[in-house]
Amino acid sequence: MNEKQNDKQEDKLKKIYQVKKELEKELEKKGIKITEKEEKKEKVKVVYKPDYEIEKLNVSINNLNNWFDLMINDIDLSNQKLAYFFELRLANKSIQEYNNQFGLMHLLRSDYQKAEKMFLINYNNYDSQVNLGFLKIIRKDEDSFNYLSDLIEKYPKNGLSYLTMSLFFLRERNYAQCYKFIEAANKILNYSYINIALSLYDKDIQKGLSFMSKSYLEGKAKKTLNLLNYYIAILMEDTEKASSTAVMLRDGDTACEKCVRMLSTSQVVEVPLYCMLYERVLFDIGKPKTYSNDDSELYEVLFYKYYNDNDSRNFNSLCKKIQYTFDKIPIALIPSIEPKGKPVFNLFSIPKNAIKVSLKGPTYFENLSTLFTEMGRQFGKSFTFYLDLPFFEALRLIFGWRICQFLYS
Numbered sequence: 001m002n003e004k005q006n007d008k009q010e011d012k013l014k015k016i017y018q019v020k021k022e023l024e025k026e027l028e029k030k031g032i033k034i035t036e037k038e039e040k041k042e043k044v045k046v047v048y049k050p051d052y053e054i055e056k057l058n059v060s061i062n063n064l065n066n067w068f069d070l071m072i073n074d075i076d077l078s079n080q081k082l083a084y085f086f087e088l089r090l091a092n093k094s095i096q097e098y099n100n101q102f103g104l105m106h107l108l109r110s111d112y113q114k115a116e117k118m119f120l121i122n123y124n125n126y127d128s129q130v131n132l133g134f135l136k137i138i139r140k141d142e143d144s145f146n147y148l149s150d151l152i153e154k155y156p157k158n159g160l161s162y163l164t165m166s167l168f169f170l171r172e173r174n175y176a177q178c179y180k181f182i183e184a185a186n187k188i189l190n191y192s193y194i195n196i197a198l199s200l201y202d203k204d205i206q207k208g209l210s211f212m213s214k215s216y217l218e219g220k221a222k223k224t225l226n227l228l229n230y231y232i233a234i235l236m237e238d239t240e241k242a243s244s245t246a247v248m249l250r251d252g253d254t255a256c257e258k259c260v261r262m263l264s265t266s267q268v269v270e271v272p273l274y275c276m277l278y279e280r281v282l283f284d285i286g287k288p289k290t291y292s293n294d295d296s297e298l299y300e301v302l303f304y305k306y307y308n309d310n311d312s313r314n315f316n317s318l319c320k321k322i323q324y325t326f327d328k329i330p331i332a333l334i335p336s337i338e339p340k341g342k343p344v345f346n347l348f349s350i351p352k353n354a355i356k357v358s359l360k361g362p363t364y365f366e367n368l369s370t371l372f373t374e375m376g377r378q379f380g381k382s383f384t385f386y387l388d389l390p391f392f393e394a395l396r397l398i399f400g401w402r403i404c405q406f407l408y409s
Contacts, residue, residue, distance in 0.1 A: 053077055054085050061089040065100065065127040067107075067134040068160060071400045072191075072221050076254060079402070083108035100128045107131065112139050126155065133164045137171055138406045144168055159188030167399070171407045173297075175201075175392045176327035182398065193221050193398075196228050200394040203350050205236055223249075227256055227397050234263070234348045235391065254401040263348070274408040275401075277393050284347050299325075300347060300387040312365035319364035322389075329359040331368075332386040333375060351386050 059073050064086070075082060086105040090098055103118030112135055119132040133151055136144040148165045155161045166181035179201060186194045192215035199208030209232065215225055226248055233242035246264035249257045255275040262269050266285045271278045276297060282289050283298055291298060293314070299322055306315035322329050332354035355375075360367055368385070375383050396404055 051081060051084075054081055054088075057085060061086070061093070061101065064104070066104075066130050066160065067403070068130075068163060070104075071224075071403060074221060074223050075402075076223075076252075079108040079110075079405070100125055100131065103128065103131060107135060126158065126160075129154075130160050130164055134167065134406075137164075137168050140171075157188065159185040161185075163189070166395075167403065167407065170395060170399070173325060175325055175390065175395055178395050179390075182395065191215075191220060192218055193225050193228065196225070196232075197394040197398045200228060200231060200235070201390045201392060203235060203391055205232055205350075208232055221400075223252070224397055224400055227260065228394070230260055231348070231391065231394070231397075235350050237349070255404065256397065256401050272401075272405070274405050276396065276404065276408060280347050280393075298347075299389060303387045304385075307365065307368065315365045316362070319359065319361060322387075323361065326389060326392070329361075329364070330388045330390075331357050331359050331371075332388040333357065333371075333383040334386060335379070336382045336384040348391075351388055354386065354388070355383075356388065 054077065057075065057077060059075065063069060063073060070082070077085065083105045086101055086108070090102060090105070093101060099118045099122035103115045103122070106112075106115035106118060115135055116132065119128040119135065122128040123132075129151060133144070133148050136147055141147075145168060148161075148168055152161045152165060162181045162185035166178045166185065169175070169178035169181065179198065182194065183198060186198070192211040195211045196208045196215060199205070199211070208228070212229070216222075226245060230242060230245040230249065233239075233245055243264065246260055249260045250264075252258075255272050255278070258269045258271045259275065259277050259281045261267075262271075262281050262285060268282070268285075268287055279289065279291060279297060283301065293302060296302065299318070302318055303315075303322070305311075306318055319329055332351040333356075334351060334354045357371065359371075372383065372385075
C-alpha cells in the first residue's frame with residue numbers, strides 16, 4: 001500500500017469519526033450532554049508507522065468475517081497488528097459489515113465490551129452471532145453453553161455453529177466432547193485438514209495420510225497442515241520426514257512452531273504461557289518443569305506415579321478426571337522381561353504389539369491391580385502398562401496459536 005492510498009484511508013476514517021462528533025452535538029441539543037470529564041479527557045493520538053507485516057498480508061478484508069476466518073487464512077500477525085489491519089480497511093465497508101468487523105477489531109484488542117456492542121447491533125448477521133458466541137467463551141460468561149446450544153438449534157446446517165461449540169469444550173479441556181462437535185462441524189464444512197487432525201487424535205495415521213493430498217489442494221490452513229504432517233511423522237517414528245518437515249517450520253515464531261523446534265532439537269525455547277503443549281514437550285525432551293498435580297496435562301506420568309505409590313485415592317481421582325476428559329481410560333499392555341514392568345513415558349508415540357483394554361471404574365486402582373494379576377496368570381509374564389491417550393493436541397492444532405491465546409491466557 002503506497003502513501004497516497006494510506007492517506008485516503010486515513011481521510012475516510014476521519015469522516016467516520018466526524019459523523020460520530022456530529023451525532024454527539026445533536027444529542028447535546030436534545031439535552032443529553034456529555035459529562036465534563038468526557039469533554040476534558042485528553043485524547044492520545046496513536047501514530048502508526050508503515051508496517052511491512054501488515055502491508056504484505058494478502059488477505060481481503062471481505063474474507064475475514066468471523067473468528068475462524070482469522071485462523072484458516074494463515075495469519076500470523078499479532079492481535080494488535082491484525083486489529084490495525086482491520087482499522088485501515090473498515091472505511092470501505094457497508095454499515096452491516098462495518099459493525100461486525102469493527103467488533104472483531106475490538107475483540108482483537110481485548111476490548112470485549114465494545115466488541116459485544118458491535119456484534120449486538122449487527123445481531124441479524126450470522127457471523128456476528130458466531131463472534132458473540134466466541135466472545136462469551138473467552139470471557140467465560142455463565143450463559144456460554146446455553147447461548148451456543150441455541151445457536152446450533154437456530155442454525156443446525158451451518159458447521160461453524162458446531163465448531164464454535166467445540167471451543168467451549170476445548171477451553172474446558174473436555175477433549176472427547178470437543179472432538180464430537182468438531183466431527184459434527186466437519187460433516188458440513190468438509191475440510192480435509194480437519195479430517196487429518198481428527199484421524200491424528202485417534203492415532204489412525206493411515207487414515208490421516210489419505211486426506212493429505214486433497215488438503216494441500218484445498219489450500220486452507222497451510223501452516224497447520226505442516227504442523228499436522230510433522231506430528232504424523234513423529235508418531236510414525238519417521239525421523240527423516242520429521243526432520244524435513246521441521247526445517248519448514250524452524251523459522252516460525254508461533255508457540256506451535258517453537259514446540260516443533262524443541263522436539264526436533266531437544267533445546268529449550270521460551271514459549272508463551274498459554275501454550276498447553278509446552279509442558280509435555282519439555283517432559284519429552286528430558287527437561288521437565290515443575291508441574292501442579294491438579295492442573296497438569298501429564299496424565300501418563302501422574303497415572304503411573306499414583307499407581308506405583310499405591311496412592312489409590314489420588315489414582316482414582318485422576319482416573320475420574322481422565323474419564324471426563326477423554327470419555328475412556330485406554331490402557332495398552334506390553335510384555336515386559338522385568339518382574340514389575342517399567343512405565344512407558346514417550347508422550348509422542350503409538351504402542352506396538354500391545355494388548356489394549358479400557359479401564360473401568362469406579363474402583364479404578366483395584367481394577368487395574370486385578371487386571372495385572374489376571375494377565376500374569378493367563379500369559380505367564382509381566383506387563384508394562386501404557387496410558388494410551390488420544391493425541392489430543394491435534395484438536396488444538398485445528399485452531400492454532402491465536403485461539404489458544406484467547407482460550408488459555
